[in-house]
Structure formats: structure tokens, C-alpha cells
Amino acid sequence: MSRWRADFPGLDQVINGKELIYLDNAATTQKPEAVLAAVDYAQRIDCSNVHRGVHALSLRATASFEEARRKMARFINASSSEEVIFVRGATEAINLVAHSWGDTNIKRGDKVLVTELDHHSNIVPWQLVCERVGAQVEWVPVLMNGTLDLKVAHEILSSGEVKIFAFGHVSNALGTINPVQEMVAMAHEFGALALVDGAQASPHIAIDVEDLGADFYALSGHKMYGPSGIGVLWGKIEHLAGMPPWQGGGDMIRSVSIEGTTFAEPPFRFEAGTPNVAGAIGLGAASVFIEEAGLSAIAEHEALLVNKAAESLAEIKGVRLMGEKSKRVGAVSFVIDGVHPHDVGTLLDQEGIAVRTGHHCAQPLMDRLGIPATVRASFGLYNTLEEIDSLQAGVEKVVGVFA
């Protein structure tokens, strides 16, 4: 039994006559009571806009919102909460950098380096900025073991033409952990910035942006036990200070007149309009929940889950695991010979087991692996070894049905 399970009311339900086994955590995680309560309080009691009012409710809402920013700064070890921008999620964080930093700094003939392991959220914004300015997207290939071919990254970066190297911390499709520090150092050696998409890392691995050395780091609240519609872009203040706004509106200005507008300092320059106040407060609560659970205790528990899942699935005839076994966190992806992943997902659902099937918004990776889709079981701190036994039994049943 996981010691954290009782905190998650969403897990306590019956699906298709069976106790829910929720193994779709890489898509979104369930929410603990602490997060539900924080969001509820923000909406029910402290419901007010932020940064605008002098009345008590607005002051309380503003204080809680800014406290959430400080919690997130602490969670990722940012040197200042000014470096923490609230956004809708990792997708918006990356789009913000691609628009604001990218449109200003990437010029015709420049290169942007991405990887075949990445989520579409960390590919498409770079394709779009390259189209806008006449630059080119270059790719780091993924090897069949699910790791990146960093020799090729080195070769492309050494041209000196790459402006930014954007890559994931952890692959959502395979669970591969990338050697972030090595990749950041490689980018910096050749004059490129480094953006890390940490959407799949933040629920599993302690994040220290100072130690990683990156220039930007993106994360999504709903993948780390927080609410959806909220996330964080962290950026080094020296970059943020020089970046233009990417959206205009209320809250991001210093002054507006008929002659023109001057803009607020970061982070407010990048937070136009009323923010997701309750979401940010809920995300702050999620970060405290993870800190209190302890990332080393979480990692220890989740390693048992991932290793057991990989071993027990590999024992089943006809099942092929995707990616490398040893450097993986949070997810196990597999295919069953002769069975479409969607059929596997539908039959597992009959057993009350929720997994994700499809290309996982990682089509370049699927192309490289030569498959259209996988079945992905992904884990959170509340999953149990007994649930992995049920997954194994469920997959054996599916194999039996199609034999």
C-alpha cells in the first residue's frame, strides 16, 4: 500500500465493476485533499482579483497568489520569485519563450535544436518561430534504446549556428531521463541557450534550476498533483529582463497613454490579464504536498513500481517494451505484437485499469521507433505494487483474447 494513497479521493472509485487502477499519471495526476482544499478556499472564501484592489479580499487573494509564486520558486530552487512566471502549462511556457525570446533573438539562417524524443509542445512552437523568421529546426535523433544520440547534438551545436537547444527533462512517451546538465553545458559551450521542458520531471525528480544551469525551465501543474490550467515558466532574470511582452493587456504594464505603453518588470510583464488565481494557489499547495512527501521517498517508491512493471510486462509473450530500462522514471511504454494499442487500452479499461494509448504527442519518436502508437502505463506516488500485479494480469488477459 502507498502511504500517500488516502490523500487522493479520486482514486476511491469503481470503474466497470472494478476498483480503479489509475496508471495514466503522465497525462494528468489525481489531486490530493490539500490541493482541493486550497483551490476551494481560494474560490469560496478569498474570491477576488489580484494586484488590483485595496479591499481585504483582494489583499488576501494577492498575498496567497504571491505566496504561491514563492513556493514554486523554492520548489525549483530559483534564486528569486521574480523568475517564476505563472502560465497555463508547459505548452504556454514554451510558446512564451518561442514568441518573446525567439522572435527577438532568432534570425534568418539561425538554427533551433530540438529532439525526436520531445512532446509536440516542445517541437511545434519552435517550428512556428522558425517559419516566422526564416530559421531552421534541427533534430537530435533518438536511438532504439530510447536515449538521445548526443554525438549528433554536439555536431550540430558545434556549427555555432544554434540559438537555442530545447529538450525535455523526462520523456513523456518512454520515461527516459535525459542528462540535462551535460546537454545544457553542450549548448552553452557553443553559445546557444537551453530550454528544458520539465513537465514530466516535476512529480518525480527534485528540480534545482540553478544546479541544472538551464536558461528556461517549463512545468505543468496538473502533472504534479496540482490543478489544470496552471504551470510555470522559470527563466534566468537576465534573459527575462530583456524580453518583450508576448501578450498585452491588464497587469503587465507600467503605464498606458495615447502616446504608448511602458511595461512592468518580470514576472508581471508576461502575465497579461487576470491570472488563474485559484490554480496558482493550488499549484503552490501541490508543491508543498510533494516537498512534505519527500522527493527521495517518492523516487524510491516509484522506482519499485517502474522496475516491477517493466520486468513483469517483459515476461509476457508478445509484449515488447520501448526504451531503456535503467534510466527511466514514471512510465513504461509497450506494444503487443498483432494487437492495436487502442484495443489493449479498451480491454484494460474493462478491468478498471486506466492507461494511455496512442502516439503520446510524440509522433517523431513513434516514426523513429517504426510504430504508430504504444500503450503507456505511468505512475504516481499513490500507485501500489498490487496494482502492477493487476496490470500484468490484465495484459496477460488481453494477449489471451487475441491469441
Ligand SMILES: Cc1ncc(COP(=O)(O)O)c(C=O)c1O
Ligand atoms: C513532456 C511534456 N511536455 C509538455 C507537455 C504539455 O503540457 P500541458 O499540456 O500541460 O501544457 C506534456 C503533456 O503531456 C508533456 O508530457
